[in-house]
Amino acid sequence: MDGQQQHLPFLQSFSDLQKFTCSGLLSKPLQRKLDTLLRCNINDAVSPLTVMQLTLSVAHRAVNDLAHYYQVEQHSAINIWTAVRSHGCQFLGPAMQEDVLKLILLALEDGSCLSRKVLVMFVVQRLQLHYPQASKTAVGHVVQLLYRASCFHVMKRDEESSLMQLKEEFRNYESLRSHHDAQIVEISLEFGLRILPEQWSCLLYGDASHKPHMQSIVDKLSKKPTFTQSTDNLLSVLKKSNPPEFLSQLKPHLDLLNSYNQSLGLLLIYFSITLINFTVVLTQGSSLLNHFKPCYVMLIV
Numbered sequence: 001m002d003g004q005q006q007h008l009p010f011l012q013s014f015s016d017l018q019k020f021t022c023s024g025l026l027s028k029p030l031q032r033k034l035d036t037l038l039r040c041n042i043n044d045a046v047s048p049l050t051v052m053q054l055t056l057s058v059a060h061r062a063v064n065d066l067a068h069y070y071q072v073e074q075h076s077a078i079n080i081w082t083a084v085r086s087h088g089c090q091f092l093g094p095a096m097q098e099d100v101l102k103l104i105l106l107a108l109e110d111g112s113c114l115s116r117k118v119l120v121m122f123v124v125q126r127l128q129l130h131y132p133q134a135s136k137t138a139v140g141h142v143v144q145l146l147y148r149a150s151c152f153h154v155m156k157r158d159e160e161s162s163l164m165q166l167k168e169e170f171r172n173y174e175s176l177r178s179h180h181d182a183q184i185v186e187i188s189l190e191f192g193l194r195i196l197p198e199q200w201s202c203l204l205y206g207d208a209s210h211k212p213h214m215q216s217i218v219d220k221l222s223k224k225p226t227f228t229q230s231t232d233n234l235l236s237v238l239k240k241s242n243p244p245e246f247l248s249q250l251k252p253h254l255d256l257l258n259s260y261n262q263s264l265g266l267l268l269i270y271f272s273i274t275l276i277n278f279t280v281v282l283t284q285g286s287s288l289l290n291h292f293k294p295c296y297v298m299l300i301v
Contacts, residue, residue, distance in 0.1 A: 033061050034058055063234050064230055064234075068196075080188050087148060089145035089183075096127075096134070099127060101173065104119065104146070108166035109166065109171045111171075115163055116161065145180065145183055147164075200218070238250075
């Protein structure tokens with residue numbers, strides 16, 4: 001059997017998946033990575049190492065997507081706000097939080113220096129005109145969120161309260177709000193809480209229109225994990241969930257992916273396809289399971 005015939009089964013498997021690169025069944029990052037791998041023509045001078053790297057990249061993305069699918073279910077808004085409050089900070093709701101930030105700007109955008117007590121009182125007195133429930137404690141927690149985000153110059157005084165001055169780069173709403181949002185996301189990530197940018201937008205703004213803004217913040221703050229870290233995270237997430245029984249088959253394949261070498265390059269392709277199939281099945285429903293069954297059954301055999 002010549003070289004091209006030996007690769008034929010793999011090409012057929014890729015052909016079965018090619019329609020998903022533009023179907024919307026997979027996440028866009030996974031679609032792009034899969035498309036790049038599919039474009040590796042067998043007749044081109046593509047080294048086995050390059051194919052392995054591309055394949056592992058696809059597998060890495062599939063593992064992250066699968067873990068994210070379950071984490072989104074586990075990590076509700078309640079968990080996030082609990083994490084924020086554990087730092088002495090608070091989010092008062094999209095509308096009220098926006099007004100608090102704008103009042104802080106009104107007090108400090110000209111470079112004024114105020115004590116925390118005076119700043120909080122300034123905000124509360126004006127806020128209560130529209131929000132009777134506004135309290136010094138709640139507003140103080142919002143100020144603490146900005147303090148934790150290093151938005152202030154703090155000038156200590158002997159036997160008197162420290163003065164706070166808003167740093168020049170944060171004396172406009174867009175910049176202050178972006179830094180404020182990033183601080184909430186950072187706290188959540190410290191607690192291992194991850195949700196989609198669209199969900200962040202809904203939580204912080206009350207709608208999904210700020211998804212690109214939140215995507216940018218998440219991308220900047222998220223450290224790219226190694227494949228080993230991603231697989232460990234996926235297995236940990238699955239232990240806390242109630243996944244379909246067939247996902248118990250993943251661990252040996254993930255272990256093999258973690259210890260791959262050049263001789264396993266083409267075999268890794270099947271493993272990546274298997275992970276993609278699992279992701280598609282989970283996100284689209286069990287009705288697709290039979291359609292993909294040959295791919296992962298062939299892997300197990």
